Amino acid sequence: MRLGVIGFGNMGSAIARAVKKHFSDVIVYDVSQEKSMKALEEGFGVAKDLKFMLANSDFVLLAVKPKDVPSVLTDLDLGDRVLISIVAGLTLDRLYQLVGHDKKIIRTMPNINVLVGKGVMAYVFGENLTEYEKEFFLKSFSSCASLYPIEEGMMDSFTAIAGSGPAFVFKFISALSLAGVREGFSYELAKSIVIDTILGSCELLKSMGGHPEEWIAKVASPAGITIEGIKVLEERGFSGIVMECIEKTSQKAKRL
Numbered sequence: 001m002r003l004g005v006i007g008f009g010n011m012g013s014a015i016a017r018a019v020k021k022h023f024s025d026v027i028v029y030d031v032s033q034e035k036s037m038k039a040l041e042e043g044f045g046v047a048k049d050l051k052f053m054l055a056n057s058d059f060v061l062l063a064v065k066p067k068d069v070p071s072v073l074t075d076l077d078l079g080d081r082v083l084i085s086i087v088a089g090l091t092l093d094r095l096y097q098l099v100g101h102d103k104k105i106i107r108t109m110p111n112i113n114v115l116v117g118k119g120v121m122a123y124v125f126g127e128n129l130t131e132y133e134k135e136f137f138l139k140s141f142s143s144c145a146s147l148y149p150i151e152e153g154m155m156d157s158f159t160a161i162a163g164s165g166p167a168f169v170f171k172f173i174s175a176l177s178l179a180g181v182r183e184g185f186s187y188e189l190a191k192s193i194v195i196d197t198i199l200g201s202c203e204l205l206k207s208m209g210g211h212p213e214e215w216i217a218k219v220a221s222p223a224g225i226t227i228e229g230i231k232v233l234e235e236r237g238f239s240g241i242v243m244e245c246i247e248k249t250s251q252k253a254k255r256l
Ligand SMILES: NC(=O)C1=CN([C@@H]2O[C@H](COP(=O)(O)OP(=O)(O)OC[C@H]3O[C@@H](n4cnc5c(N)ncnc54)[C@H](O)[C@@H]3O)[C@@H](O)[C@H]2O)C=CC1
Pocket: 006, 007, 008, 009, 010, 011, 012, 029, 030, 031, 032, 035, 063, 064, 065, 066, 068, 071, 072, 086, 087, 088, 109, 110, 111, 112, 163, 164
């Protein structure tokens, strides 16, 4: 199976690198000369136009910004190829309108962590896909992401929590690192301590299970130190802020 990648930006390049061993060939098309050169330097085939890319693809990854989608898909004849869209807010209905109702489409939402083989990706299969195509998609993309089949109606919420999620986690890492600097650590040391703390906490929750609040109770000793910090987070409405952050993010996906 051959993969065509439309858009070699943050996500297109990350996915191309992550899944390339599963495809016999990966060919990139990007309007940017700079991005095309980058793809070439990384050993990918580079197509001079979309027609050439399509002629050399069985699966096509759509990885351009939402605003660029119409110019890419209008008049594009996908034929029998499978279109994998990662575009936030772009519904299957809209995709069918653009490429034709008889076409093969998989709507997905990955996150940037595919770069290190630890992404998460939601997917919804459209009509007409063969069992082989579905299995090939699942096998190739599970190498870089945990795959979640979800109802399409939950896609914008998934986008907010998981697609945008790394940005919110990085924000938390940044804040905790700065707090470490304030306490007297160098930034690099604080960042390393924070990353190891978060990685360990995730490992613990994943392997031992349980509700995060149960683990908070195990860390926060009665009349101890941790509960003082928890009190500040409660007073300032930490959970409410995070919920509103996800609500606003998800709403924006609906407006794209
Ligand atoms: N950045 C992220 O973490 C995530 C992004 N997404 C989705 O992935 C898509 C791409 O996002 P990024 O990679 O961040 O954007 P980006 O701006 O880094 O990459 C987009 C690429 O598309 C190219 N491009 C623009 N018009 C084109 C055209 N007509 N034909 C071919 N190439 C064209 C640009 O030159 C650029 O290299 C978006 O639709 C976004 O919603 C989904 C999940 C996570």
